[in-house]
Amino acid sequence: MDPHLLRTFVAVAEHRSFSAAASALGYTQSAVSQQIAALEAELGVALLRRRPVEPTQAGERLLEHAGPLLLRLAAARADVTRAAAAPAARLTVAATALGAASAGLPAALMRLRAARPRAEVEVRLAGAPEVARLVAAGEAELGLADGLAAPTDPLPVAAATAGHLTARGVAHRDLAVALPREHPLAGAAGLALGDLVDALWIDAPALGAPLTRLREVAGADGFRPGLAYTGSDVATLAALVAAGHGLTLLPATAGTPWPYGPGTTGVRLTAPRLVHRVELLHATLPPGPAADLAAALAPAG
Amino acid sequence: MDPHLLRTFVAVAEHRSFSAAASALGYTQSAVSQQIAALEAELGVALLRRRPVEPTQAGERLLEHAGPLLLRLAAARADVTRAAAAPAARLTVAATALGAASAGLPAALMRLRAARPRAEVEVRLAGAPEVARLVAAGEAELGLADGLAAPTDPLPVAAATAGHLTARGVAHRDLAVALPREHPLAGAAGLALGDLVDALWIDAPALGAPLTRLREVAGADGFRPGLAYTGSDVATLAALVAAGHGLTLLPATAGTPWPYGPGTTGVRLTAPRLVHRVELLHATLPPGPAADLAAALAPAG
DNA sequence: CCATGCGATAAGTGATACTGATGGAGGGTG
DNA sequence: CACCCTCCATCAGTATCACTTATCGCATGG
CATH class of the missing domain: 1.10.10.10 (Winged helix-like DNA-binding domain superfamily/Winged helix DNA-binding domain)
Structure with a gap:
């Protein structure tokens, strides 16, 4: 063999x-x-x-x-x-776009830079499965993958990787339905999934595949797919929502204004209780910048 | 490579x-x-x-x-x-001694024999880590490993195996302290670990390593090791307890009389809350006697 | 009935992976 | 201090293996 x-x-x-x-x-x-x-x-x-x-x-x-x-x-x-080759300070972080943002990667990297000014860092954006693959194959020391899950469940992506990786939740937020600003439900205080079965939805496989996950969770036959967006850029997704191509799910932001796009607004999803979760993936970490960054990323989830 | x-x-x-x-x-x-x-x-x-x-x-x-x-x-x-070679009916089950007994393997095998009279079955007794290894290496289709764990935790043995195995709890029982029949505490209704720090203990690595686990859980420096028993036969262990070599932990039996040895008796361990747990280990199971037996082994834990 | 595409097979060749023999460095001993 | 012994590295020789090129056999489709 x-x-x-x-x-x-x-x-x-x-x-x-x-x-x-x-x-x-x-x-x-x-x-x-x-x-x-x-x-x-x-x-x-x-x-x-x-x-x-x-x-x-x-x-x-x-x-x-x-x-x-x-x-x-x-x-x-x-x-x-x-x-052997690198007792040096080089670090590759694979991350999904929303994962990097939600886990506070930029801030954590600044702290790392302060502690280890000589560390070379590469941030590599990819979809969640690709992030898992990169970390599993050792092409990246750390991975930040995001996705939708029930509050206590781990992300499915973690289970799919070979098994020598450890996963730790580093961020979770409630979910918001992203709506066009002038949508009739835009002012609602909260929305249940049942209110939205008949709406048009945008699925974004690279951004947590909200539609697919919704169907798994709710099991409903509704949730008409309006458009599939295969990019990973949130601003573009927001623009599609604003233009009326459909709704989608994004992590809610507590307190701060809706940051994803000027033509859209978010309304908290109240039922079913789903969260947007970010998990940190890594293999055994030897002491070094990777371990430092892992420690700096959120005081456990 | x-x-x-x-x-x-x-x-x-x-x-x-x-x-x-x-x-x-x-x-x-x-x-x-x-x-x-x-x-x-x-x-x-x-x-x-x-x-x-x-x-x-x-x-x-x-x-x-x-x-x-x-x-x-x-x-x-x-x-x-x-x-390829065996669409035939051949099945190897690796099990620990206590695991086989506690999970009702004999009864399940009888039911299997009734459903598939032609199935050749081999039961292979081994220690818990060896059971995991046998299943991981494909030398056995099913594994029953037992050990001591906190009520909600999985057994550590499951985590240690490469990762392509699934584990399912198929039995858990409270623990009892096995004492000589004439021991002063033999009549107690229940015992906390604190009552027993100064006692002599028998460790039995092949039977869940109670002493080692106790020390991990309780962190205490007590629990003097009186004797290490490396066999896997429960009757012998009971005889050692009866002879006063020390105490040990065994799964409690609800209702039925203490079955492990005539010179000993059991008193429920009330604190910390630890359980004796049996997990069924297997890789992906194609339909066949292995899958049947897995289904027959306890309606989930 | 023949052309075409695809996988199997045969023959030849360079690379590879062993064995057996020899060399050289460390560590103990008289 | 010389000697030997152990142990790993290296060398030369050989048998095997994995590839290429060339050819064959057999389907499918015009």
Whole structure:
């Protein structure tokens, strides 16, 4: 079970073609064929049906294991090389846009800069699953992922990662429904989900996928999808709401004015009780800027 | 990062010797030397200091990853070969002695036998960490591990396993202090831990390590270790208690008479609130006898 | 019935991973 | 202080392995 073979097996299964996988990996088709044959011989099991190319039942099982395995392998590699090459002060933080803002990353980074002026820091924005992947693979030391969850639940993203990561809630806020300023419900003190089943909703997978989560929680058949927004910029999302493409959910801000966009306003979501939660993801942290920043990020959730 | 190289690296680190690892693995010393050199060259990092042989900091990091990685690799292998070779009805259950009894494994197996008369079943007794390892490595489909925990906490054993396992509580009972029948406190209605700080205790690592857990929970310096019992047989443990070697903790039995040994009796432990908990460990279960048995084992905890 | 596309197979070659022998550094011993 | 012994590194030689190139077999579709 050479990881090499595993990697090409995954590639073949994804491409559903030996030749395509071969050129993607920079091999000849023959090499891929031999590699798969070798893997099958080693395990004594057919992993792929040919023509059309698709995984057998055994192949499916292997695919389930292969992802986490290769991820963990990458993590080990990154961890080891980092341990040696960099007693230096370099730190990569992967974060979702809302996660970084809600957890107070900028302020925490300023404190870090004060304590360790020589630390090189990179902030890398990505969607929540990608943040988890980056941290799991060791490409980032810390991750801030945000999402919608029931008040006591962890984010689903944490469970999905291989298992060698620890997650800690570093921020949670109530949710607000983002509405156009002139929307009839814009002045309401609070809204329950039932009031909004018939409304048009904008789903934003990169910003917590509010619509998808709503449907999971409420189980309702309503919540018509008005528009899917695949960007990760909140201002653009707010502009879409302002223009009437639909409603969406954003973390509420206590006290301060609604910050997301001038044409929109927020009304607290009162039921079901859902929160916007940010979790800090990391593997075991050796002392250094990463550990400092992790400690600086919110006194536990 | 060939798993092969990883395995010999682990062996060298454990044996603290290239030659010893070589003979353990069936290689020549030269081969091991070359393998380690190859690994270090690939990662660009020194993993071991020689003379004496000990891991560098980078090596330590790699060691932390290597175990789970190799475990997961074994799991993948087992899972794949099982998926193909055995649509048949064969099932291995790893269990601790108290875990099997407390979770009602015998009865559940009888029900399984009724539903699937042709199923071959193997029950494999082991300590809790070994149970977890067996399930994680795919050598057993199901695992029943028992241990002491706070009422809401999961068992620590579950957290230690690589992460691709799911754990479900299938039984929990209050704890009783096992005392010799003629012990002055034998007639008490309940005992708090404070009453017993000065007593002699028997620790039984294979039976939940009560003494170790007690000290973690109570933090007290008391709880003198009278005797360490490394066996896994409860009757023997009870005999040791009866002979006055010390007290220990066993799951209480509600209503029914104290079943563990004629010379002993049990008094409920009232504080701190600790429970004896049994968890069912398993990876993703395809339909089959394993899934049936998992379902038959207690309607959730 | 033939062209085309895709995977399997065969043959050849360079790289690789062992074994066995030798070298050199540390640590103990007379 | 010389000696030896242990232990790891290194070297040379060899068998195996993993790739490439070339070819084959077999579906599918015109």
